[in-house]
Amino acid sequence: MTVSRLTEIPGIGVDKMGDAADAKHNRNILRLENLDTDLKPPAEALAATHAAIDDDDANSYLPFTGQVALREAVVARIERSARVRYDPHAECIVSAGGLAGILNVLLSILEAGDEVVLTDPTYAGLINRVRLAGGVPKFARLIPSADGWRLDLDSLAAAVGPRTRALLVMSPSMPSGFVANAGEWEAIAAHCRRADAWLVYDAAMERIVFDGLPVIHPASLPEMRERTITVGSVSKEFRMIGWRVGWIVGPASIMNDVRLTSLSNVVCQVGIGMPGATAALTSSDDGVAHAVNVWQARRDFLLSALGDLPVMRPDGGWSLLIDTERLGLAPEEASRLLLTKADVAATPMKGWGPQAGRYLRFVFANESVERLADIRARVRTAWSM
Incomplete structure (x- = not known):
């Protein structure tokens, strides 16, 4: 019998698609189903990780809140982005990946029945974690337009109510590639202040923005340092998915609770992963700018190749969405046809x-333009259009 907290959690779908693609043992399949990337981590991160394997200090539970050098590097990184300072000892905790950090934060701030506002669409894993923590998801619509995805401010206002405890916002967002602009961040911040709510900022892809768009950290907005909890990781920007190193940064008023939750949940981080994460954050060339250029080129190719289809332009991140219902195809059927007829996951x-x-989501982080060259022909084969 399924426990009640899982009854409204359907999964994320990516695991099933990944398993289906793996089962074919076919290297011709375009792997557009999962957020992996073929771009390498910073060289300094690889070297530091190799060295950590032989370092007994890295083979330890201690310190439970994460290695000091990494916490110092994290708050320095956020200071560059948000122009606000945090204490690495009292206001930063290293987590076992960004999503473990998200769950620990939600467990630390929510009572059962508290509401959390998210964008729609958003990563299913964020919605599921709200439910696991006893929260109730509420949604503010994202609207696709010629200007990319935009936040429906009326929908946002309608989603915020007397039971709102937090707004959980990712920018750039999965799966849409929505990047909040200055006006949208101001509206989000205003609702946080008015509702006396937390802003949980998922910064996993913060710098993966295209076309020269600015990076805006919400803690830089008026009165938002004390309301913003930033959760980041090395997985996306630094291409270090397997390290499972993330961080939580927020005001001291909440971080003692987050520390207690973290100790009670995953306990500590990946010891041999933290030196590599520190090296990535302190590298003279972390490779993010180059990687963003590569990912933008892949996005641009897909937008051009699939330009006659209802493809929604992402302004950042690793993926784009296709409205298959406008083509008369349910996304599940469109996905099945792509895999069985055209070797596209x-x-x-x-x-x-x-x-x-x-x-239907296409991830462009893991396939080169050369590999994507025949994507329109594959789609035509699968969908007969």
Whole structure:
């Protein structure tokens, strides 16, 4: 019998698509279903990780809140982005990946029945973690337009109510590639202040923005340092998915609770992963700018190649959405046809928000333009269009 906390958690779909693609043992399959990348981590991060394997200090539970050098590097990174300072000892905790950090934060701030506002679409794993922590997801719609995805401010206002405890916002967002602009961040911040709510900022892809868009950290906005909890990781920007190193940074008023939750949950981080993460954060050339250029080129190619289809332009991140329902295809059927007829693995967005179920996601972080060259022909073969 399924326990009640899992009854409204359908999964994320990516795992099933990944398993289906793996089972074919076919290297011709375009792996557009999962957030992996073929771009290498910073060289300094690789060297530091190799060295850590032989370092007894890295083979330890201590310190439980994360190695001091890494916490110092994290707060220095956020100071550059947000122009606000944090104490690495009292206001930063290293987590076992960014999503473990998200769950620990939600467990630290939510009572059962508290509401959390998310964008729609958004990553199913964020929605699921709200439910695991006893929260109730509420949604503010993202609207696709010629200007990319935009936050529906009326929908945002309607989602915030007397039980709102937090707004959980990712920018750039998965799966849409939505990047909040200055006006949207101001509106989000205003609702946080008015509702006396936390802003949980998922910064996993903060610098993966295209076309020269500015990076805006919400803790830099008026009165938001004391309301913002930033959760980041080395997985996306630094291409270090397997390290499972993330961080939580927020005001001291909440971080003691987050520390207690962290100690009670995953306990500590990946010891041999932290020196590499520190090296990435302190590298003279972390490779992020180059990687963003590569990912933008892949995005641009897909937008051009699939330009006659209802493809929604992402302004950042690793993926884009196709509205297959406008083509008369349910996303699940569109996904099945792509895999069986055209060797393309792509994940339907069921469970990624109330309006997300009409979309199919293409991840462009792990396939080169050369490998993507025949994507339109493959889609034509699969969907007969």
